[in-house]
Amino acid sequence: MQDIGIGLVGGGYMGKAHAVAYSAVGAVFAPRLRPRLEMVAASSVESAERYRAAFGFRRAAQDWQALVADPAVDAVVIASPQATHRAIAEAAFALGKPVFCEKPLGASLEDAEALCAAAEASGVVNMIGFNYVRTPATQYARRLIAEGVIGDVTWFRGEHTEDFLADPEAPATWRTDGEANGTMGDLAPHMINAAQALLGPVESVMADIEIVHESRGDTPVTNDDQAHMLCRFAGGAMGHMFFSRIATGRKMGYIYEVNGTRGAIRFNQEDQNSLWLYKAEGPEAERGFRQILIGPAHPDYLAFCQGPGHGTGYQDQIIIEARDFLEAIADGANRWPSFKAGLDVAHVLDAARKSHSNGRWQPVVHT
Amino acid sequence: MQDIGIGLVGGGYMGKAHAVAYSAVGAVFAPRLRPRLEMVAASSVESAERYRAAFGFRRAAQDWQALVADPAVDAVVIASPQATHRAIAEAAFALGKPVFCEKPLGASLEDAEALCAAAEASGVVNMIGFNYVRTPATQYARRLIAEGVIGDVTWFRGEHTEDFLADPEAPATWRTDGEANGTMGDLAPHMINAAQALLGPVESVMADIEIVHESRGDTPVTNDDQAHMLCRFAGGAMGHMFFSRIATGRKMGYIYEVNGTRGAIRFNQEDQNSLWLYKAEGPEAERGFRQILIGPAHPDYLAFCQGPGHGTGYQDQIIIEARDFLEAIADGANRWPSFKAGLDVAHVLDAARKSHSNGRWQPVVHT
Amino acid sequence: MQDIGIGLVGGGYMGKAHAVAYSAVGAVFAPRLRPRLEMVAASSVESAERYRAAFGFRRAAQDWQALVADPAVDAVVIASPQATHRAIAEAAFALGKPVFCEKPLGASLEDAEALCAAAEASGVVNMIGFNYVRTPATQYARRLIAEGVIGDVTWFRGEHTEDFLADPEAPATWRTDGEANGTMGDLAPHMINAAQALLGPVESVMADIEIVHESRGDTPVTNDDQAHMLCRFAGGAMGHMFFSRIATGRKMGYIYEVNGTRGAIRFNQEDQNSLWLYKAEGPEAERGFRQILIGPAHPDYLAFCQGPGHGTGYQDQIIIEARDFLEAIADGANRWPSFKAGLDVAHVLDAARKSHSNGRWQPVVHT
Amino acid sequence: MQDIGIGLVGGGYMGKAHAVAYSAVGAVFAPRLRPRLEMVAASSVESAERYRAAFGFRRAAQDWQALVADPAVDAVVIASPQATHRAIAEAAFALGKPVFCEKPLGASLEDAEALCAAAEASGVVNMIGFNYVRTPATQYARRLIAEGVIGDVTWFRGEHTEDFLADPEAPATWRTDGEANGTMGDLAPHMINAAQALLGPVESVMADIEIVHESRGDTPVTNDDQAHMLCRFAGGAMGHMFFSRIATGRKMGYIYEVNGTRGAIRFNQEDQNSLWLYKAEGPEAERGFRQILIGPAHPDYLAFCQGPGHGTGYQDQIIIEARDFLEAIADGANRWPSFKAGLDVAHVLDAARKSHSNGRWQPVVHT
Ligand SMILES: NC(=O)C1=CN([C@@H]2O[C@H](COP(=O)(O)OP(=O)(O)OC[C@H]3O[C@@H](n4cnc5c(N)ncnc54)[C@H](O)[C@@H]3O)[C@@H](O)[C@H]2O)C=CC1
Ligand SMILES: NC(=O)C1=CN([C@@H]2O[C@H](COP(=O)(O)OP(=O)(O)OC[C@H]3O[C@@H](n4cnc5c(N)ncnc54)[C@H](O)[C@@H]3O)[C@@H](O)[C@H]2O)C=CC1
Ligand SMILES: NC(=O)C1=CN([C@@H]2O[C@H](COP(=O)(O)OP(=O)(O)OC[C@H]3O[C@@H](n4cnc5c(N)ncnc54)[C@H](O)[C@@H]3O)[C@@H](O)[C@H]2O)C=CC1
Ligand SMILES: NC(=O)C1=CN([C@@H]2O[C@H](COP(=O)(O)OP(=O)(O)OC[C@H]3O[C@@H](n4cnc5c(N)ncnc54)[C@H](O)[C@@H]3O)[C@@H](O)[C@H]2O)C=CC1
Known part of the structure; x- marks a missing residue:
């Protein structure tokens, strides 16, 4: 040690x-x-x-x-x-x-x-x-998709929605100023990263970005309250992503849905200990989305608790992250997501902003 | 009588x-x-x-x-x-x-x-x-929005998703042939109509439309399996709609979410007797989406049952519809939705198809 | 015809x-x-x-x-x-x-x-x-249990809970007078019948029955507001049933849960178009309660709608009931549940009342 | 420091x-x-x-x-x-x-x-x-009840259900031997403690306790697989508690429901970051159980995360517990729950066992 x-x-x-x-x-x-x-x-x-x-x-x-x-x-x-x-x-x-x-x-x-x-x-x-992406459920979703459990992916829907600025009377702060602090700068990266982790590269996007409340008090707001985009993934799937800090009622709406030819997956970070899986197999009458309660059978859960369904929380993701960073240092070799993954996200954001300006689909640069 | x-x-x-x-x-x-x-x-x-x-x-x-x-x-x-x-x-x-x-x-x-x-x-x-739109819950949602209970609407998300053609091995039928029978022709009209009923006119759209499974057996498929679009509503809100007949696991995904400045609404036809309402009022600690079970306090329910939460079903919507048609005839005056509402939907579909072809935002014609 | x-x-x-x-x-x-x-x-x-x-x-x-x-x-x-x-x-x-x-x-x-x-x-x-018991979901639950899909049944929990008299200020009416109109007389029979339909005969019970609000206005209340009982089923399972007309927030809480050695079932009439099934099979990591949306693959649904997940409602159960009565007449032979099923329920109610009076387990008479 | x-x-x-x-x-x-x-x-x-x-x-x-x-x-x-x-x-x-x-x-x-x-x-x-009881949601539930938000409590239902011994083929271990390791010894204490924390003392109980699988392999099982009891609380409410280690599909079914004259509360540890609250106030049409996502407005959450809905997990309860123990030592004075609370639970267990043996209601000793 x-x-x-x-x-x-x-x-x-x-x-x-x-x-x-x-x-x-x-x-x-x-x-x-x-x-x-x-x-x-x-x-x-x-x-x-x-x-x-x-x-x-x-x-x-x-x-x-x-x-x-x-x-x-x-x-x-x-x-x-x-x-x-x-x-x-x-x-x-x-x-x-x-x-x-x-x-x-x-x-x-x-x-x-x-x-x-x-x-x-x-x-x-x-x-x-x-x-x-380190939440055990999302690690497991990633594995299920990679292993083909839901077949070929045809559709992805992602959102990262919160409501900390939903109230039009909420005052201006540093958060309401500067591109890097807007919804695209602040919330979008997590979900874009998830999309890439689950489906692979985004090929092109068509976005719409909006400042809904143009001033707060007397202070002008200089960054976006909500934004969304049509996506085409390199792997062939279609998709949509939505980001908002004014989504009244959403507290941690890190939500995704993935449709495949043989199954589907749904997840909402607000209930981070459940993953919903549908498999198009067995008798039709018995099919349905099943609520899988995360437990020792899923990635990185057992270290937190021996009992399934007992649950991990926000802080536990950061502990997993720390473990990965320490192990990468011990190995002397990067573990995903390295800075490269941050750049992959930045390229999508950049394409989205361009597409919003020019009203056209924009290819995403890959490096 | x-x-x-x-x-x-x-x-x-x-x-x-x-x-x-x-x-x-x-x-x-x-x-x-x-x-x-x-x-x-x-x-x-x-x-x-x-x-x-x-x-x-x-x-x-x-x-x-x-x-x-x-x-x-x-x-x-x-x-x-x-x-x-x-x-x-x-x-x-x-x-x-x-x-x-x-x-x-x-x-x-x-x-x-x-x-x-x-x-x-x-x-x-x-x-x-x-x-x-005649389901009691959706009638009620419409009323809540019209009365300003959720404030000014900032966002709409709608989908109509089913999975009757999700299996790539499912054979070609008349449904897989001809524009009018594709996802846009067949499923989209219901949700576009809902969007218009809840938020008012759609001003412009930017769509992406896709045939995912290009042939079934030896027969080419000539109409779309899934489609989606960015929307701008005349009232100022942003939105997104998605339609699919290959959404594995979805049986009647007539789903909408409406965000407003003072509240939000969620609905899924798969659980048609619940409407989810969030109101940004009262102590923060007590706020949450409430699952309202539809009952005699909601539109057109009481005629079916005196007990709340006992539920109406698909067939009951058609009975409400028949009542409206008969009463319109008795009045000698149209009740909504008349053919005009069908044309309003057709204009959105037309704009979406054009936008998909030319890759640009398309204004929606109003009449 | x-x-x-x-x-x-x-x-x-x-x-x-x-x-x-x-x-x-x-x-x-x-x-x-x-x-x-x-x-x-x-x-x-x-x-x-x-x-x-x-x-x-x-x-x-x-x-x-x-x-x-x-x-x-x-x-x-x-x-x-x-x-x-x-x-x-x-x-x-x-x-x-x-x-x-x-x-x-x-x-x-x-x-x-x-x-x-x-x-x-x-x-x-x-x-x-x-x-x-004619709701398609419950018919299907009955079939699943009978076919052994959840193995040997070990536990049953049932409730019939509503809140029409939850408000202590609600006035006295005919409902608050006379044994036959209390919770045991009015609500309990449905769930007792369900228990018998799903698990077979109840062997003995131990009940507690209560008038919570002893008068309404100046009028004394003469029948029970809530009641519950421990049960032993002839088939060996343990169980519990609860009935209430003062269950604040419950509108149609006809709820049951059945645990078996190989699976489990959950149902709530407030969402009557979903049946929740857990099967203890397949990889541990993929197990979970699945929300089966009722459709043409389930009993008596197709006649109401060709699309799965579109839903039946309260009134549709009564239509199914009418069909059964008409077909029984056409056959000249009873279909379940005949008056005999009503008597089976009455025997459980009688045993429950006796057990409440004498504070001891009471065997249920079978005929 | x-x-x-x-x-x-x-x-x-x-x-x-x-x-x-x-x-x-x-x-x-x-x-x-x-x-x-x-x-x-x-x-x-x-x-x-x-x-x-x-x-x-x-x-x-x-x-x-x-x-x-x-x-x-x-x-x-x-x-x-x-x-x-x-x-x-x-x-x-x-x-x-x-x-x-x-x-x-x-x-x-x-x-x-x-x-x-x-x-x-x-x-x-x-x-x-x-x-x-230290999960932020349950701390908050306790406060809501104490403050009278749901009025006078009329009913309590609690369960602690897991399925780690649901498979009849699972082998005998130390867990299947000895009273202290059975369902009553091992799982019941948590929920009995919750009942006491939320409603106050239990006055009398009537229990049924069962060994469902009498041997595993060739080894006899000497302790209970499931148990339940009718309860009467000193405060006047009725209630029921159920404990099981063979509840197929339940992973951490620490579940309670509390009905009051003006509201109701529901909770399931499997989704520990939501508390469901119904308030019998406001227009009937707007009433429903609301899903409160736990956040900084609730007890002991903020120290873990500034964002609401981001969630705490199992391990975080133990951290809260450690804080309480350390602060009690710093104060030189006990914080709840001290050993006294453990004894309160033991008295309920004892009464339940006696009532099971003699088939009668048993008063619970208070000290
Ligand atoms: N992964 C996630 O879930 C989240 C990530 N973030 C990211 O974390 C970063 C920090 O954000 P928050 O913690 O929310 O901000 P914060 O405002 O709560 O904290 C910022 C901290 O940085 C310190 N700081 C500021 N300027 C500094 C300087 N020049 N030198 C040294 N320290 C300085 C401040 O003293 C303060 O302690 C941001 O990049 C943000 O995007 C933020 C929230 C959630
Ligand atoms: N509102 C809703 O929820 C739904 C609406 N529809 C709409 O209802 C219409 C019918 O669709 P389905 O009932 O699904 O079709 P279907 O194929 O089940 O039935 C079509 C019926 O039309 C009859 N028909 C066909 N050609 C005819 C002709 N020339 N003259 C007289 N009868 C003719 C057929 O004999 C058949 O009885 C379509 O416009 C469809 O878009 C369909 C399903 C759901
Ligand atoms: N299966 C279910 O879901 C339900 C069953 N019920 C049962 O249905 C029966 C009726 O209850 P509700 O419809 O709620 O009562 P209700 O009070 O709404 O209607 C009772 C009807 O019976 C009629 N009636 C009363 N005395 C009569 C007499 N001597 N001769 C002829 N008609 C007479 C009244 O005029 C009235 O139309 C009861 O046995 C009740 O337990 C009630 C509600 C739900
Ligand atoms: N609060 C909660 O959620 C839970 C509480 N428990 C309770 O925690 C206690 C421990 O249970 P588990 O951790 O599940 O057991 P375990 O079997 O996982 O661990 C028991 C530990 O005690 C040690 N030990 C055994 N005999 C010892 C001795 N004579 N001297 C010193 N160490 C000894 C063992 O080496 C082992 O490290 C029990 O009282 C159990 O009821 C257990 C699980 C959950």
């Missing part, structure tokens, strides 16, 4: 989630490398110190530069805003330190391209924070 | 449904006009006679022409294939007889235009067979 | 349901005997006349005695209160006329015994109105 | 869960006392060493005696079989060390009484492992 010093940048929503994950992952998965919560950085040294005390890190950093450079920091976890991702990751790569970066991969397609290139050039382990 | 002689053309899937409806509607709703099952016509005199005996009509007609012309036939119900709708309805209008016509309104946009014009010219009562 | 004159006693909740059913059943099922709505009787000649006009009967009767005696009345349908069942049925049997009697079989165990004896002595066709 | 040395006895199903919980709780809740994973004991020193390495404890103990006595062990967590609970806890109390003990409170009513007495005599903090 060898330990590894973790440096965490950011102590907000996701910073805390990673802090908990690196505290728990050792006991859950007994990975070869045991994380040591070495250092945390934030936007000020005071907040860094607050996070240190709360989460149990050894030291608070002056700033992220100090954290990245610190010799006791062996790997860097970036959980600060999108605009900061690129500089931090590039600095870490320059020192040969593995990087885990929260989604999206930087604030723009350019960032994503640069980050991917830097990662490859450095040769060190890199990973992007698409945590929802 | 005055009776009215009904002439029914067609005794298949829908012909039988109308025969049952006109048998039952008197006892259910006590309408001013009581239907007398006078005459039935079919593709041969033998089958007409078979239907007569089975359904309890007084007489079988030689053919639809004889039926329409018969003096004891006071109103005509058309439940024969789309290609026959126009000639039959026009003949009835010429004699000043009210016409109920199954959806879609003829086999093409031209048919729909001609039928609408003929109906208006004749001045007699006419109605088109959009039965699903 | 031969017709048969129907005489209906009662035009309220169930009287209307039967009137509609006998209007529609000919077109739906094409039974050998076609009902002619001959005569209706009610508590006064004025109300009988009102029902006649509304439902489309030929004649209103002076009283039930006149109806039963009328030579054009070939079969009698009793939909008047429990206290009237016995006299009407006995009069009809005396004339050799088939009788359909609404549940329960009279107002007491004595009534039930007398009615059963009279029915047997007369040798004419008799049937009791347990309509819920 | 002060730390506290945790000594864990047992490293199996629950031992691991507690090891993870004490690893994570610091970062999740920032409790006043920070746990230090000091020592683990198991049935052999080899397995203790294995757990030490896997979970990240500092030291493995020779045996539980050494662990309890170790000066660096400040508090003891017992996650070994029921037969060991008493001796370990008594030894810890003798040294004035706080004890967390897994449910049930020992192997018998005698154990429970002795443990409760020892705990009180020692005056040190004690807690019993009823984790399911």
Whole structure:
């Protein structure tokens, strides 16, 4: 059992989630490398110190530069805003330190391209924070599709819908400003990643993107409230994706439906411990979507609980993610999803934005 | 209590449904006009006679022409294939007889235009067979939206999905041949009508339409297996509609979701006695989609049962439809949906087909 | 096609349901005997006349005695209160006329015994109105269990729960007075019948019966608001049944769950078009309760609709019931459930009441 | 920030869960006392060493005696079989060390009484492992009922059903031997505790308890496969509880339904992030059970995730439990549920067993 010093940048929503994950992952998965919560950085040294005390890190950093450079920091976890991702990751790569970066991969397609290139050039382990595909149910859905259980896939429907800005009276914040913080920048990446994980590459898209509430208070809103797109997948399937932060009543509508020639799958993250599977086999009278309760027979569940149907939650995905990052470092080889997967998503977003501007189908660049 | 002689053309899937409806509607709703099952016509005199005996009509007609012309036939119900709708309805209008016509309104946009014009010219009562909007739950959803219970509508998602051709080995039939029998011709009209009923006119669409299984056995398939479209509604909302006859596992996926600024509604015809309503009011901790079980407090339910949650079924919609047709005749004035509503749907279908061909957004013609 | 004159006693909740059913059943099922709505009787000649006009009967009767005696009345349908069942049925049997009697079989165990004896002595066709077991889903559940699909049954849970008296402020009515109108008298018979249909005879019970709201306004309540019982079935299974008219939020909670050694079944009448089946077979990871949407592959559905998942409703059960009664008459032989099934239920109710009084398990009499 | 040395006895199903919980709780809740994973004991020193390495404890103990006595062990967590609970806890109390003990409170009513007495005599903090009542949804249900949101409670239905022994071919193990390991010993305590937490004391019970599969292979089964009981609560409500390890298809059927005069609540641990609430208020047409997705507005959720509907899982309950134990120690005062709550459950079990033997209602002892 060898330990590894973790440096965490950011102590907000996701910073805390990673802090908990690196505290728990050792006991859950007994990975070869045991994380040591070495250092945390934030936007000020005071907040860094607050996070240190709360989460149990050894030291608070002056700033992220100090954290990245610190010799006791062996790997860097970036959980600060999108605009900061690129500089931090590039600095870490320059020192040969593995990087885990929260989604999206930087604030723009350019960032994503640069980050991917830097990662490859450095040769060190890199990973992007698409945590929802790690839910045991979605890992299992992916396997079912790959094994052909539902036959050839003909249709995909995905959405990522929440309602945190559904109220037109909700005030403007940083979330209502800047492309990278809109629905396409913030929510879409998770579901686009899922689509790619489940069906393979998206070939072309035709999108419609909308600012529904054009100002909040006196402040203009500069990014999209909802967006959707027609898709054509390289594998031949048709599809549709929808993203919204104004979907009243939806709290975590990470929802997908996949139709195949021999079966179908349905999933909703709001009930993340059920996967719905239909198999077109057996007597017609006995057919129906079955609610599979996730348990030890499904990927990465057993480490959390021996009993089926007892359930994993949001935080557990981040623990699985931490395990994967640690094991990738131990192997010295990337595990999916690396930065490359972040760039794949960025290309779809870019094509969607172009198609919205010009009102035409747009091919998606593949790299 | 005055009776009215009904002439029914067609005794298949829908012909039988109308025969049952006109048998039952008197006892259910006590309408001013009581239907007398006078005459039935079919593709041969033998089958007409078979239907007569089975359904309890007084007489079988030689053919639809004889039926329409018969003096004891006071109103005509058309439940024969789309290609026959126009000639039959026009003949009835010429004699000043009210016409109920199954959806879609003829086999093409031209048919729909001609039928609408003929109906208006004749001045007699006419109605088109959009039965699903008559389910008590959907009538109620319409009322909730109209009354502003969910605020301003921002998003609509609709689908009509079934799986009767999901099996790639299923043989070619008349259903796999001809535009009017494809998914757009056959299934889409119901959901497009629902979208218009719930949100008002569709302004423009961008569609993708697909033949997934290009031949069945040695027979080429000439019409679409699935189709979908981005929509912009005149009222400002965005939306998406999807239609499929290969949606494995879906039996009657007439599904819609409507997001508003103050609430949201969800419905699935597969559980037609529940309407799901979310209201953004009261303490956050108590909010959630509520499953409203349809009962006497909802439109057109009480006539079927005094107990809430006891449920209505498919056939009951057709009885409501029959009541509306009879009452329209008694009033001498159309009730929604008249042929005009059929034409509104045909215009959306036409725009969708054009947009699919040219890969661009297409405005929908309004009349 | 031969017709048969129907005489209906009662035009309220169930009287209307039967009137509609006998209007529609000919077109739906094409039974050998076609009902002619001959005569209706009610508590006064004025109300009988009102029902006649509304439902489309030929004649209103002076009283039930006149109806039963009328030579054009070939079969009698009793939909008047429990206290009237016995006299009407006995009069009809005396004339050799088939009788359909609404549940329960009279107002007491004595009534039930007398009615059963009279029915047997007369040798004419008799049937009791347990309509819920005729829902296609429940017919199918019965078949699945009988065929051993879920293995040996180990557990049964049933409830019939509604909330029409949940509000403590709801006023006293005839429903809150008299044993036959309490929860045990009114709601329990349906679920007890279901338990017997699905699992076979109940061997012994241990019950608890309660008046929750002892008065309403100034009027004392004399019958039970809720009741439940432990059961032992002759076939070896354990079980529990619960009945309530104060189950806030439940509208038609006719719910059962059956566990077997190789599978399980769940059903709720509030979603009567789904049956939930679990089969302990295939890979563990793929197991789950499947939601079977009822369709043409299930009993008595196809006559209502060719499309699966389109749904039947409350009224359709009564149509199926009418078909069974007509076909029994045509055969000259009872179809299940005859009066005997009503007596089987009455014996369970009697044992439950005794066990509640003496606080001990009570064996159920079998005949 | 002060730390506290945790000594864990047992490293199996629950031992691991507690090891993870004490690893994570610091970062999740920032409790006043920070746990230090000091020592683990198991049935052999080899397995203790294995757990030490896997979970990240500092030291493995020779045996539980050494662990309890170790000066660096400040508090003891017992996650070994029921037969060991008493001796370990008594030894810890003798040294004035706080004890967390897994449910049930020992192997018998005698154990429970002795443990409760020892705990009180020692005056040190004690807690019993009823984790399911800590799920945010159930904490919230408790609050809703306490605040009268559903009015006066009239009915409670609870079950704890799983299917790990549903297959009659499953072999005999330690679980099929001995009263403390049967369904009543193993599963019932959780739901009885929930019933008491939600409604208050149970006054009397009438139970039926069954060994369904009397032998497995050649080995006789000596404990119950399923059991259920009628209940009367001191507060006036009626109720029923059912426990089964042979409930085919149920994986974690910790299910309860509570009816009140003004509302109702439903919950199923298999979907632990939803609570279903019905309120008898507002227009009848808008009423229905609402699916509340648990989020930051509900108890103990926010520490796990800022987003509503993102979900907590099984492991998170154990983290909440660890927080409560640590905070109780910091306060020097018990938090619910202390050993007393374990004894309350044991009294219900005892009354149920007696009532099963003598076939009569049995009062429940209160202390
Ligand atoms: N995977 C997922 O489910 C989610 C991912 N995210 C992603 O995580 C990242 C962080 O988002 P949140 O945690 O929601 O934001 P947040 O606002 O809650 O926290 C941001 C943190 O970054 C720190 N920070 C800001 N600027 C910094 C700088 N220059 N140097 C060092 N620290 C700095 C702040 O002090 C704060 O602790 C974003 O990229 C976001 O897209 C966010 C939420 C969910
Ligand atoms: N509203 C709804 O839910 C549904 C509507 N439909 C519509 O109902 C219409 C009929 O469809 P189905 O009943 O499914 O077809 P079907 O094939 O089951 O029955 C067609 C009937 O029309 C008769 N027919 C055919 N040609 C005729 C002619 N020249 N003269 C007189 N009778 C003729 C046939 O004898 C047959 O009885 C179509 O327009 C279809 O789009 C169909 C199914 C569902
Ligand atoms: N199968 C089912 O789902 C249901 C069965 N029932 C049963 O149906 C029967 C009738 O109940 P409801 O229709 O709810 O009652 P209701 O009060 O709605 O109607 C009773 C009818 O009986 C008539 N009636 C009363 N006394 C009469 C007499 N002496 N002679 C002739 N007619 C008389 C009344 O005029 C009235 O039309 C009862 O036995 C009840 O238990 C009731 C509801 C549902
Ligand atoms: N709260 C909950 O959800 C659950 C509670 N439990 C309870 O947790 C306790 C443990 O059960 P499981 O973890 O399922 O059992 P298990 O069989 O998985 O683990 C038992 C552990 O106790 C250790 N052990 C046995 N005898 C010992 C001794 N004399 N000294 C020290 N260590 C000893 C074993 O080495 C093993 O690590 C039981 O009381 C059980 O009722 C069990 C499962 C779920």
